[in-house]
Amino acid sequence: MIELSLVLLTGVAAGVLNSVGGGGTFVALPALVAVGLSPVTANAVARIALVPGAVTGAWVYRREIAPVGAASAIALTATSVVGSGVGACLLLVLPASSFESASPWLLAFATVVLALGRRLSRVVSQVSARSAGMSPRAVLIGQFLIAAYGGYFGGAVGILMMALWSIGLGLDTAAGNPMRITQLAAVFLTSGVLFLFTSDALHTPLLLAALLVGATAGGFAGAHLARRLPARLLRGVLLATATVTTVLYFLRG
Known part of the structure; x- marks a missing residue:
């Protein structure tokens, strides 16, 4: 019961984080590993459980979705689905040791992106503002690579x-958030369905159910919470969580 309660609360936190800014994997993955799952199985369980929360968040924002540059929402979503499927297949095909070795570095990469992303975006946006920005093809290629990373790992x-989007198109973060949540749902739904039928996730039904219930509730609450709390506070909480998780993973390894 203690483990199930921990996983349930972790699911709530992960669902909230994904809705307000991304990063649910930072709390879901280490919590599942802590209760005895292998990193690969924990990643699959986390992905499946985070699907309803991501979809719920996308539903809340469904009337606020706007295109990203000249790329249509349909093209962007199709690219996310294909890319996520490729990344998920890589996780299933490659040896488990590959993911176990890579996971601390993937967490570290995601943490650095989180910490420096806004500064980098600001600098590059000033430069790109003088140009026409990324072409629709370039946006879709970038989206495919990010979705493949999301299908394989998912952190950040x-x-x-x-x-x-902000670097290549100068897109405002607030304006792009509905589309971000929608694409996050596409990435998680695609990889989650694949993991549901091809991984060992169903061998731990109670943990999966607890994380799923928590993440669904957290995703719905987080989508509403994101509109009220200061962005700086939300980002600070996420960055602190990411940093602590990354350090613990390196110490564990």
Whole structure:
């Protein structure tokens, strides 16, 4: 019961984080590993459980979705689905040791992106403002690569999307948030469905159910919470969580 309660609360936190700025993997993955799952299985369980929260968040923002540059919402979503599927297949095909070795570095990469993403976006946006910005093809290629990373790991994938859009198109973070949540849902739904039928996630039904219920509630609450709390506070909480998780993973390894 203690483990289930921990996983349930972790799911709530992960769902909230994904809705307000991304980063649910930072709390879901280490919590599942802590209760005894292998990193690969924990990643699959986390992805499946975070799907309803991501979809719920996208539903809340459904009337506020706007295109990203000249790329249509349909093209962007289709690219996210294909890219996520490729990344998920890589996780399933490659040896488990590959993911276990890479996970601390993936967490570190995602943490650095989170910490420096806004500064980098500001600098590059000033430069790109003098040009026409990324072409629709370039946006879709970048989205495919980010979605593939999301299908394989998922940490800070929503933040990477916003970085790409703000750097390449000068898109405002607040204006792009509805589309970010929608694409996050597409990435998680695609990889989650694949993991549901091809991984060991169903071998731990109670943990999966607890994380799923928590993440769904957190995703719905987080989508509303994001509109009220200061962005700086939300980002600070996420950055602190990411940093602590990354350090613990390196110490564990």
